[in-house]
Amino acid sequence: MRSIFFKSSSPSRAIIPPPSPSRSFSESLMDENIDLAESLITEWDSNVSSYCKIIPLFHGDRTEAKQYLRSVRDLQSAMQFLVIRDSASDQLVRAQNLMQMAMKRLEKEFHQILLDNREHLDLESVSVSTSSTRSSAARSSVSDLEDDESDEEFRVASRSISEVEIISTVAMADLKAIADCMISSGYAKECMKIYTIVRKSIIDEALSHLGVERLNLSQVQKMDWEVVELKIMTWLNAVKIALKTLFYRERILCDSVFPASVPIGESCFAEISGESAMSLLGFPELVAKCKKSPEKMFRTLDLYEAISDHWPEIESIFSFESTSAVRTQAINSLIKLGEAVRAMLTDFEMAIQKDSSKKAFPGGGVLPLTRYVMNYISFLADYSGILADIVADWPLVLQSPLPESYFGSPESDDSPITVRIAWLILVLLCKLDGKAELYNDVALSYLFLANNLHYVVVKVRTSNLKLLLGDGWVTSNESKAKQYASNYVRMGWSKVFASLPEIPTAEIPPEQARDRFKKFNAAFEETYRKQKAWIVPDPKLRDEIKVSLAQKLVSAYKDFFERNRVGSESFVRYTPDDLGNYLSDLLYGSGGGGSVSSSALSCDWPGRPGR
Structure with missing residues (x-):
C-alpha cells in the first residue's frame, strides 16, 4: 500500500520544474519571426536570386517592401529578446547575419532610389512637404505600413496632381521608410553615408551648372575687372536660385527623410550643403578684398544687396548649429563688402578733390567731371537703402556741420546717407567754384557755373537723389543756378x-x-x-x-x-x-549744338560708372 501511494519519481523529474507556458510561447514566437524574416530576406538576397539583381524591392504597390520592412522590424525584436535571454545563442548569430543581409539590401535600395529620383527630388513638389497632395500620394508607399485600404483615396488625389509630383512624394516616403528602418536597426552611419554622397554630388553639380566656381583670393585678384564683373553677374543669378530653390529644397528633403532623428538630418544637411554654401557665400568676400576703384562700386553694392536681401533665407535654411559657419560666412562677406564700399566712397571723394585740370573748359559748358560725378551719385541714390546700412555707423567727420541752408529747409532729412550724398555734391560744387576762376572772362565764369549747377539740379530732380535731398535742396540750388545765368546776362552784355x-x-x-x-x-x-x-x-x-x-x-x-x-x-x-x-543763334558753341568730344575728358579721371 505504501508503495502505491508513495511511488518515487525519477531523478530528472525531481530536478526540472514543469515547462513555463509563457517562456515557450515567447521563444516560439521569436523563432517564428526569425524563420519568416529569413525566408523573405534570403528571397531578396542578390547573391541567392538573380531576379533580385534586376527588380527593385520598392516597386509597384510596395506590398513586398512593406512585408520586408515588417520582417526586419520583427527580426530586430527577436534579436533584442535573444540578447536578454541568451546572448551566446546560435539563434542570435543567425539573426545578426540575417540583419546584415537585410541592411545590405536596404542600402542598395536606398542608393538606387536616390539615383533614380535625383531629378524628381529637386522639383517644386519637394518643397510642399506638408501638403495634402503629398499626404495622399505617400499613402501608397511604405511610410504608412498600417494603411492598406486607401487606394481609392490615392486615385482621387492622383487625378489632381502631376505624375512627377506623385513620383517625388512616393520616392521621399520610400527613403524615409528605409532610413527609419536602418537607423532603428543601428545602421544610421551607413544610411547617412549613402545619402550624403549622392545628394552632395547633386548639389555640387547643380551649382556647377549655374556657373558657380570655387575660387580663391589669388585667382580673383589676378583676373581683369571685366572678367570678375561677368562672374559677379553669374553669381547674382546663381545665389538667388541656390538659396530659394536648391538649398531650401535640400533642407526640406533632409527634414522629410529623417523626421524621426533631427540630429541625423542636421548632420546630413550640413555635410551635403555646408561646403558648397560656404564657397558660394564666400565669393563676395573675395571680390571685396580685391583692389578698390570707383567703377567697382556698383557691382560691390549688388553683391551686398543680394546677401542682405537673402539673409532671411540664409538664416532659416542654415539655422542648425552645425551650419553656423555658413551664416558666419555671409556676415563676414557683408562686413568686407561694407568696408570696400566705404573705402571706395572715400576714394571717390578724394578723386573729386584732387582733380588737377588747370585749363578752363571751352565755351563754359558742363564739365565731364560734373557729368561723371552726378551720374555716379545718382546711381548711388538707387542703392540708398543698402548704403544707409553701410554708412549708418560711419559718421561723416566735418570741421563744421553742413549749413541748414544747403538743404533748403531745417526739416530736411539729416540721416547719415543723406548727409554723405549732400557732402559729395558739395565737394563737387566747391571744385566747380575753383574751376570757374580759371576763366579770364567773368561772364563766361558765370555761364559755366550756371551750366554746371543746372546740370546738378536736373540730375537731382530726375533721380532718387530728390528723395534724399528733398524739394528744398532742389529749389534753393535751382534759384542759385538762375542767379548765375542772370549774372551772365548782366556781365556778358x-x-x-x-x-x-x-x-x-x-x-x-x-x-x-x-x-x-x-x-x-x-x-x-x-x-x-x-x-x-x-x-x-x-x-x-x-x-x-x-x-x-x-x-x-x-x-x-x-x-x-x-x-x-x-x-x-x-x-x-x-x-x-x-x-x-x-x-x-548764340549759346550753341562752335561745335554746333554744344556736343563735347570724348577727347575732352580728363585723362586723370576714371571712366564712367560701369553699371
Missing part, C-alpha cells in the same frame, strides 16, 4: 547795354543818335563774336537765358531804334528783328 541811352524812348539829337548806333554796333559785334563759341547744352536753360536777354536787350534796342532811326539810316546795321535772329 554790359557793354551792349551801356551803348544805349539810359532812357531808350527819350528823344536825343541826331548826332548823338548816330554816335549811339555806332557804339551799339561795335559793342554788339564784339560781344557776339566773343560769345559765338560759348555754349549752354541744356535746351531749357538756353531758351530761358535767350528769353531773358531778348526781353532786356531787344526791347530796349527796339525803343531806341524806333525813336531815333530817322536821319540815322546809314548808321543802322540791325533792325530789332535782326537782333533777335542773331541772339537765337
Whole structure:
C-alpha cells in the first residue's frame, strides 16, 4: 500500500520544474519571426536570386517592401529578446547575419532610389512637404505600413496632381521608410553615408551648372575687372536660385527623410550643403578684398544687396548649429563688402578733390567731371537703402556741420546717407567754384557755373537723389543756378547795354543818335563774336537765358531804334528783328549744338560708372 501511494519519481523529474507556458510561447514566437524574416530576406538576397539583381524591392504597390520592412522590424525584436535571454545563442548569430543581409539590401535600395529620383527630388513638389497632395500620394508607399485600404483615396488625389509630383512624394516616403528602418536597426552611419554622397554630388553639380566656381583670393585678384564683373553677374543669378530653390529644397528633403532623428538630418544637411554654401557665400568676400576703384562700386553694392536681401533665407535654411559657419560666412562677406564700399566712397571723394585740370573748359559748358560725378551719385541714390546700412555707423567727420541752408529747409532729412550724398555734391560744387576762376572772362565764369549747377539740379530732380535731398535742396540750388545765368546776362552784355541811352524812348539829337548806333554796333559785334563759341547744352536753360536777354536787350534796342532811326539810316546795321535772329543763334558753341568730344575728358579721371 505504501508503495502505491508513495511511488518515487525519477531523478530528472525531481530536478526540472514543469515547462513555463509563457517562456515557450515567447521563444516560439521569436523563432517564428526569425524563420519568416529569413525566408523573405534570403528571397531578396542578390547573391541567392538573380531576379533580385534586376527588380527593385520598392516597386509597384510596395506590398513586398512593406512585408520586408515588417520582417526586419520583427527580426530586430527577436534579436533584442535573444540578447536578454541568451546572448551566446546560435539563434542570435543567425539573426545578426540575417540583419546584415537585410541592411545590405536596404542600402542598395536606398542608393538606387536616390539615383533614380535625383531629378524628381529637386522639383517644386519637394518643397510642399506638408501638403495634402503629398499626404495622399505617400499613402501608397511604405511610410504608412498600417494603411492598406486607401487606394481609392490615392486615385482621387492622383487625378489632381502631376505624375512627377506623385513620383517625388512616393520616392521621399520610400527613403524615409528605409532610413527609419536602418537607423532603428543601428545602421544610421551607413544610411547617412549613402545619402550624403549622392545628394552632395547633386548639389555640387547643380551649382556647377549655374556657373558657380570655387575660387580663391589669388585667382580673383589676378583676373581683369571685366572678367570678375561677368562672374559677379553669374553669381547674382546663381545665389538667388541656390538659396530659394536648391538649398531650401535640400533642407526640406533632409527634414522629410529623417523626421524621426533631427540630429541625423542636421548632420546630413550640413555635410551635403555646408561646403558648397560656404564657397558660394564666400565669393563676395573675395571680390571685396580685391583692389578698390570707383567703377567697382556698383557691382560691390549688388553683391551686398543680394546677401542682405537673402539673409532671411540664409538664416532659416542654415539655422542648425552645425551650419553656423555658413551664416558666419555671409556676415563676414557683408562686413568686407561694407568696408570696400566705404573705402571706395572715400576714394571717390578724394578723386573729386584732387582733380588737377588747370585749363578752363571751352565755351563754359558742363564739365565731364560734373557729368561723371552726378551720374555716379545718382546711381548711388538707387542703392540708398543698402548704403544707409553701410554708412549708418560711419559718421561723416566735418570741421563744421553742413549749413541748414544747403538743404533748403531745417526739416530736411539729416540721416547719415543723406548727409554723405549732400557732402559729395558739395565737394563737387566747391571744385566747380575753383574751376570757374580759371576763366579770364567773368561772364563766361558765370555761364559755366550756371551750366554746371543746372546740370546738378536736373540730375537731382530726375533721380532718387530728390528723395534724399528733398524739394528744398532742389529749389534753393535751382534759384542759385538762375542767379548765375542772370549774372551772365548782366556781365556778358554790359557793354551792349551801356551803348544805349539810359532812357531808350527819350528823344536825343541826331548826332548823338548816330554816335549811339555806332557804339551799339561795335559793342554788339564784339560781344557776339566773343560769345559765338560759348555754349549752354541744356535746351531749357538756353531758351530761358535767350528769353531773358531778348526781353532786356531787344526791347530796349527796339525803343531806341524806333525813336531815333530817322536821319540815322546809314548808321543802322540791325533792325530789332535782326537782333533777335542773331541772339537765337548764340549759346550753341562752335561745335554746333554744344556736343563735347570724348577727347575732352580728363585723362586723370576714371571712366564712367560701369553699371
